[in-house]
Every structure is written in C-alpha cells, then in structure tokens.
Amino acid sequence: MILTVDIGNTRIKGAVFEGSTQIDTFFFTKNDFQKKIKNILKTHQKITHLVVASVGDVEKESFLEFKKELNVHFISHQDPFPFLNDYETPQTLGIDRMVLAAGATLQFPNQNRLVIDAGTCVTFDFIDDKNKYHGGAIAPGLRLRYESLHHFTAKLPLLTLENPKDLIGKSTSESIHSGVVNGLVYEIDGFIDEYRARYSNFIIILTGGDTDFLAKRLKNTIFANSNFLLESLNQTFQYKIKND
Numbered sequence: 001m002i003l004t005v006d007i008g009n010t011r012i013k014g015a016v017f018e019g020s021t022q023i024d025t026f027f028f029t030k031n032d033f034q035k036k037i038k039n040i041l042k043t044h045q046k047i048t049h050l051v052v053a054s055v056g057d058v059e060k061e062s063f064l065e066f067k068k069e070l071n072v073h074f075i076s077h078q079d080p081f082p083f084l085n086d087y088e089t090p091q092t093l094g095i096d097r098m099v100l101a102a103g104a105t106l107q108f109p110n111q112n113r114l115v116i117d118a119g120t121c122v123t124f125d126f127i128d129d130k131n132k133y134h135g136g137a138i139a140p141g142l143r144l145r146y147e148s149l150h151h152f153t154a155k156l157p158l159l160t161l162e163n164p165k166d167l168i169g170k171s172t173s174e175s176i177h178s179g180v181v182n183g184l185v186y187e188i189d190g191f192i193d194e195y196r197a198r199y200s201n202f203i204i205i206l207t208g209g210d211t212d213f214l215a216k217r218l219k220n221t222i223f224a225n226s227n228f229l230l231e232s233l234n235q236t237f238q239y240k241i242k243n244d
C-alpha cells in the first residue's frame with residue numbers, strides 16, 4: 001500500500017492506494033500532518049511507501065522520522081516521466097504540474113490532453129497525443145482573487161467564495177462575487193476555446209480544490225476529478241518503479 005501526499009500552497013492532501021484503488025483520503029494542515037500520518041499508518045498497517053509531491057513550503061526534514069518504517073520518496077524532476085518535456089525551463093516547472101501531466105498521459109493514452117488545476121493558482125497544462133508536454137499557464141485561483149482584491153485596495157472587504165446572484169453586481173459584495181467567480185469561469189472557458197482553435201480534439205481534466213464549484217459553471221464539457229493529482233501521484237510512482 002502507498003500513502004501519497006500532495007503539498008500545495010493552500011492545503012496538504014493525502015490518499016492511501018492499494019494498487020490503483022484509492023481506499024482513503026485525508027486533508028492535513030502544516031501543523032498536524034505528522035501526527036495525522038502516524039494515525040494513518042496505525043489504521044493502514046500495510047502501507048510500505050510514502051510518496052510526496054510538494055510545491056508548498058513544508059521542509060523535507062519533517063518526513064525524516066517516517067524513513068525508519070517506510071520507503072519515503074519525494075517526486076523530483078530527476079524521476080522518469082511518461083512524456084517528453086518541451087518546457088523551456090523544465091527545472092522550474094512545478095512538480096505538481098509534472099505529476100498532473102504524467103497522470104493525464106497515462107490515464108488518457110493517444111490523445112491531446114488539457115489539465116486545469118484550480119487550486120491556490122489555476123494552472124493549465126497541455127500534453128499532445130504524441131506525449132509531448134508543451135506548457136500552459138499560471139493564473140490566480142479563486143481564493144487568491146478574493147484576497148488580492150482586499151489586500152491591494154483600501155475599500156474592498158475580504159469575502160469568501162459565494163455564488164454570484166447575477167452577472168450585474170448591484171452592491172460591492174455582489175460586484176466582487178461576479179468579478180471573481182464569473183471572471184474565472186469566463187477565463188477558463190475562454191482558454192478552452194482558444195485551445196480548441198489550435199487543437200480540434202482534446203480531453204479536458206479539471207482538478208484542484210475548486211473543481212466542484214467551477215465544473216457546474218463551465219460551458220465546456222470537462223472531466224471533473226478533484227482527486228486527479230493524488231491518483232496521478234500514485235501512477236507517477238508506479239511508472240517510476242517500472243522504468244527506473
């Protein structure tokens with residue numbers, strides 16, 4: 001059994017896999033994840049490997065204590081990946097984006113794929129049907145948009161995510177909700193339309209913490225799976241075992 005851990009810039013997520021089946025899912029904070037992982041290891045005594053992908057600011061050293069009982073692996077740019085990386089700065093490409101691209105390549109063979117991860121940032125990643133990773137885009141995520149409107153102005157309040165009543169906001173709060181939510185939805189649909197103008201056929205995977213909120217608002221048909229990064233982490237590690 002494998003425990004996969006995804007350290008993003010907002011949350012730490014974990015999942016236990018038996019083969020390709022996800023049997024448990026967890027959310028951690030920076031302060032409690034060591035204690036929680038210990039409990040998970042007690043519950044699932046067959047866990048032999050801990051596989052971590054991190055773009056957050058958690059120290060690698062905080063996983064050292066698990067090395068006694070487990071095989072601990074941090075996914076890195078040196079691992080084998082099932083695609084050809086055409087990014088001009090491959091060493092600066094987020095390891096989460098590498099893992100998403102690996103998952104898309106392995107789960108959806110022989111087709112063009114666009115992966116959209118709506119987390120702290122919204123990232124776009126495009127992998128073509130010849131398994132070449134092209135690159136994509138990085139934009140602020142939903143919560144980041146609410147926070148930056150508040151942080152960089154004198155008058156705007158900090159609001160939490162809410163469904164906009166209408167396109168036309170009739171108050172400060174309604175205007176912010178429309179600007180943030182409708183804005184991101186139009187942005188994602190706009191990106192998809194532009195990709196479609198270049199590539200007639202591709203599948204779209206939407207993942208990240210805002211998956212469910214966004215999926216039902218997009219006009220494009222997408223494959224929504226908020227677990228895609230954790231699943232892809234498991235697959236990236238299986239791929240490494242076979243190809244190292």
Ligand SMILES: Nc1ncnc2c1ncn2[C@@H]1O[C@H](COP(=O)(O)OP(=O)(O)O)[C@@H](O)[C@H]1O
Nearest residue numbers: 008009010011118119120141142143208209210
């Ligand atoms: N419990 C939660 N805590 C924080 N953000 C959450 C939560 N549930 C959903 N979200 C949403 O998820 C987004 C963060 O997604 P996530 O995939 O966890 O980010 P990251 O991978 O960058 O840490 C935020 O924009 C927020 O709107």
Ligand SMILES: CC(C)(COP(=O)(O)O)[C@@H](O)C(=O)NCCC(=O)O
Nearest residue numbers: 008009055092093094119120121138
């Ligand atoms: C773009 C990101 C900050 C996204 O992080 P997340 O929203 O998943 O927390 C992360 O993938 C990253 O640090 N990337 C490095 C730059 C790059 O991918 O080119």
Ligand SMILES: [K+]
Nearest residue numbers: 117119121123
């Ligand atoms: K992201």
